[in-house]
Amino acid sequence: MSLAKTHFEVTCENGLVEFRVDGRRVAHFPAWEHADRDLRHFTMIDIPTGTADLPFDESDEGWRIVIYEDGDSVHILEGDDPHDDELPRRTRVPRDEYFAAWEFLIDAFNPIEPVDSTYNPPE
Numbered sequence: 532m533s534l535a536k537t538h539f540e541v542t543c544e545n546g547l548v549e550f551r552v553d554g555r556r557v558a559h560f561p562a563w564e565h566a567d568r569d570l571r572h573f574t575m576i577d578i579p580t581g582t583a584d585l586p587f588d589e590s591d592e593g594w595r596i597v598i599y600e601d602g603d604s605v606h607i608l609e610g611d612d613p614h615d616d617e618l619p620r621r622t623r624v625p626r627d628e629y630f631a632a633w634e635f636l637i638d639a640f641n642p643i644e645p646v647d648s649t650y651n652p653p654e
Contacts, residue, residue, distance in 0.1 A: 539624045541632040543567050550607055557622040558609040562591035570640035578633045605629040
């Protein structure tokens with residue numbers, strides 16, 4: 532049995548970052564205000580991820596998110612209690628799609644051009 536193909540994306544609207552599957556929000560970063568400003572300086576190394584043993588784990592009042600890679604997948608777990616280990620909202624996306632979605636968002640806010648494309652040596 533194969534899983535139906537879905538569309539995963541990372542968006543930033545009104546300064547807030549959200550994870551979406553087929554247009555529906557599955558997780559977000561409510562305490563990351565003005566993410567649009569921060570994304571101008573983001574690179575691929577800044578993407579939130581970790582391992583099952585050492586996941587990315589962020590929390591704030593009334594919210595917690597845990598993100599980790601496991602083989603070819605990235606797991607995104609979110610809940611409304613920063614002290615609860617039972618995170619009821621769980622999403623698994625292919626690792627390649629997770630990083631491609633972040634790369635697309637980073638490029639939209641931080642469109643770094645290769646030096647070769649901007650450097651015109653004097654003749």
